[in-house]
Amino acid sequence: MVVVQILVTGLGATLVMDLWSLFQKHILKIAPLNYALVGRWALWLSRGKVRHNTICATPSLHGERFIGWLCHYLIGIAFAAVPLALSGADWFYAPTLATALLSGVVTLFAPFLILQPAFGFGVAASRTPRPWLARSLSLAGAPGLRNRAVSGGERLQSYGDVS
Numbered sequence: 001m002v003v004v005q006i007l008v009t010g011l012g013a014t015l016v017m018d019l020w021s022l023f024q025k026h027i028l029k030i031a032p033l034n035y036a037l038v039g040r041w042a043l044w045l046s047r048g049k050v051r052h053n054t055i056c057a058t059p060s061l062h063g064e065r066f067i068g069w070l071c072h073y074l075i076g077i078a079f080a081a082v083p084l085a086l087s088g089a090d091w092f093y094a095p096t097l098a099t100a101l102l103s104g105v106v107t108l109f110a111p112f113l114i115l116q117p118a119f120g121f122g123v124a125a126s127r128t129p130r131p132w133l134a135r136s137l138s139l140a141g142a143p144g145l146r147n148r149a150v151s152g153g154e155r156l157q158s159y160g161d162v163s
Contacts, residue, residue, distance in 0.1 A: 005092050006077060006080045006084065007080075009080040009092075010073075010076040010078070010079060011073065011077065013076055013079070014072065014075075017076070021033065035065065035068030035072045036060070036065040036068045037055050037064075037068065039061075039063065039065055039067035039069070040055060040058060040060055040061060040064040040068070041055060041115070041118055041119065042067050042068070043063070043064055044058060044061070045118075050118060051117065051118050051120065052119060052120045053120050054119070054121075055118075075110070079103075079110075082103045082106050082107055083095070083099050083103040086099050086103060087099045112125075121134075
């Protein structure tokens with residue numbers, strides 16, 4: 001039963017995130033994340049390349065968009081297990097604000113310490129033109145604005161509409 005709860009929670013939370021992204025795109029005119037980059041990274045990872053000078057300059061691979069979206073939802077499912085790992089199976093029946101906030105902090109480590117460095121943007125976007133802006137926007141959950149901060153205001157091809 002716990003596995004089903006994790007699946008439903010992870011898929012549901014990821015879907016809500018995607019709906020928020022659509023709202024940002026169509027109403028606020030904020031460019032959405034391009035999960036093809038995650039797919040590109042995952043496909044190159046399967047070929048032994050972990051870190052890129054910049055994911056923008058790395059050649060694209062066939063199927064990266066699909067793999068990126070698949071990874072996006074699998075990561076959402078994995079993140080749904082974090083509160084369970086922190087406070088046990090009771091989390092689904094008696095959630096606490098402290099566990100929810102701690103889970104949010106823990107899940108920030110993935111982009112700050114894994115994905116951004118692997119993409120060539122440095123730890124917590126340290127190699128970007130405006131790292132503190134990128135970090136604060138990551139915390140605020142405004143991915144389109146974060147992308148602009150990472151790119152120094154320019155729309156990065158890899159954060160924009162890469163096929």
